[in-house]
Amino acid sequence: MRIAVYHNLPNGGAMRVLGEQCRLLMERGHVLECWVPVGASRHGLPSSMPIHEVPYAGGWAILHRLMPSLLDRFQKIFCATGALEAMARRAGADINAKGFGLLFSGNCRYQAAPPIGRYVDIPSVLYAHEPYRPFHEPELVMPFTRLNRACRVTSERANAAAFTRLLANSEFSRQRLQAAYGIMATVCYLGVDTERFSPTGERREAVVVGVGVVQPHKRIELAIEALACLPSDGRPPLHWIGAAGNPVYRRKLKWLARQRRVDLTFLHQVKDNELVSRLSRASLLICTARNEPFGLTPIEASACGTPVIGVGEGGFLETVIKGVNGELTEPTAEALAQAIGKLLATPQKINQLGRSARQHVLKHWSWAGSITRLESLLAATIPDGIENRHP
Structure with a gap:
C-alpha cells in the first residue's frame, strides 16, 4: 500500500504509538510519507520516512516561530480563525497530487479529529485515541472554553465524519467515540515493543x-x-x-x-x-x-x-x-x-x-499482532483498483 500519514501530535504516548505503527508498516513493505504542521512532534517517526512540513499562513506562522507555546494557549482563537483548516487544505492538496491509495491519520492536538479528512480524495482512516476531552467531559470544561464549545464540537464531529473509517485503541475508547461523534469505530488494540521494553536486570529499588x-x-x-x-x-x-x-x-x-x-x-x-x-x-x-x-x-x-x-x-x-x-x-x-x-x-x-x-x-500485547490487525483494516478500507493510481 502507498499510505499518506498525517498527524498534529505533541510528544507523548500517542506519538510513540504512531511512530511504531509507521515503522512496522514500512518494515512490511508499505510505502509511507508523512505530512505534519509546523510544530508537530517528529519523535519516534522512522528516519527513512519522508516528512513534509506544512506551514501555517500569515501571522500564525510568525507567532509560531517566535512564541510557539502561544498556539496551545490560544488554541480556541487559532482554530476559530480557520488557520488550522487552511493548513489542512494545503496538506490535502499535496497528498491528492501524489496519488496515494490511503490516508492514515493520527489525532490533532487542537481538535482530536483533524480536518485533513475533509480535504483528501482518497479513502482515509483516523486512529482516534479519544475525543477532545475538554469539550466532552463536563468536569474538564473550563469557563472560558464554554464560550466556543458548541462551535468546536460541531467542527470536530464534522472532521470525524469525513474519514472513511475510525479506529479506536480500546473498547472504552470505542464507546466514548460513539458518544462524542455518533460513529461506530473499530477496536484495533495497540502493542508494545517487547525487545525494547524488557527487564534490564538492574536491581529493583523502593521507588x-x-x-x-x-x-x-x-x-x-x-x-x-x-x-x-x-x-x-x-x-x-x-x-x-x-x-x-x-x-x-x-x-x-x-x-x-x-x-x-x-x-x-x-x-x-x-x-x-x-x-x-x-x-x-x-x-x-x-x-x-x-x-x-x-x-x-x-x-x-x-x-x-x-x-x-x-x-x-x-x-x-x-x-x-x-x-x-x-x-x-x-x-x-x-x-x-x-x-x-x-x-x-x-x-x-x-x-x-x-x-x-x-x-x-x-x-x-505484541506489536506483531497489532500491526497485522491494523494492516488488515487499512487494506479493507481501500476499494479494489485504487492502489494502481499514480501521481
Whole structure:
C-alpha cells in the first residue's frame, strides 16, 4: 500500500504509538510519507520516512516561530480563525497530487479529529485515541472554553465524519467515540515493543513510578495522597516521568507533596532507554489517570517486569488484570495505599507479578499482532483498483 500519514501530535504516548505503527508498516513493505504542521512532534517517526512540513499562513506562522507555546494557549482563537483548516487544505492538496491509495491519520492536538479528512480524495482512516476531552467531559470544561464549545464540537464531529473509517485503541475508547461523534469505530488494540521494553536486570529499588504528561486529568495528586497514607518510615518516593505540561498544576503538586511529606521528583524529556531502565528498577507503576483511553504505560511496565497498581476505570480495565500484572482499586487514596502497601511488604510478590506480567505481554500485547490487525483494516478500507493510481 502507498499510505499518506498525517498527524498534529505533541510528544507523548500517542506519538510513540504512531511512530511504531509507521515503522512496522514500512518494515512490511508499505510505502509511507508523512505530512505534519509546523510544530508537530517528529519523535519516534522512522528516519527513512519522508516528512513534509506544512506551514501555517500569515501571522500564525510568525507567532509560531517566535512564541510557539502561544498556539496551545490560544488554541480556541487559532482554530476559530480557520488557520488550522487552511493548513489542512494545503496538506490535502499535496497528498491528492501524489496519488496515494490511503490516508492514515493520527489525532490533532487542537481538535482530536483533524480536518485533513475533509480535504483528501482518497479513502482515509483516523486512529482516534479519544475525543477532545475538554469539550466532552463536563468536569474538564473550563469557563472560558464554554464560550466556543458548541462551535468546536460541531467542527470536530464534522472532521470525524469525513474519514472513511475510525479506529479506536480500546473498547472504552470505542464507546466514548460513539458518544462524542455518533460513529461506530473499530477496536484495533495497540502493542508494545517487547525487545525494547524488557527487564534490564538492574536491581529493583523502593521507588514508585508514574508516567504521563503533567496535566490535571492524570490525577497525580491522587498518587501523592495515596503514598501519604503509607507509614512515613517506609514511604517510597514518587518519580513522575512525562512532559512538563501545565506549570500551574505542577506547582500545586509540588506544594501538595511538601505538605504530605512525599518525596516527589518530576523527570522530563526522558528517552526510551532511560524510561525502560526506570520502569525495570521501580517496585511498581502507579496509574491514576481519569478515564485513560487505553493505558499504554501499564503494558510497557509489564513488559519490563514491573507490576501495576491503578484505578479501575477507563482503558486500565482492559490492560491490567488482577493477579497477572497488577491490581486495580477504587479511585481513592486509601484504596490505592492499601494495595501499594500490601505489595511493597512482599518483595517476592513483586518479582512473581513481574514475571507473570512479562509473559502476559509476550502472549497478548505484541506489536506483531497489532500491526497485522491494523494492516488488515487499512487494506479493507481501500476499494479494489485504487492502489494502481499514480501521481
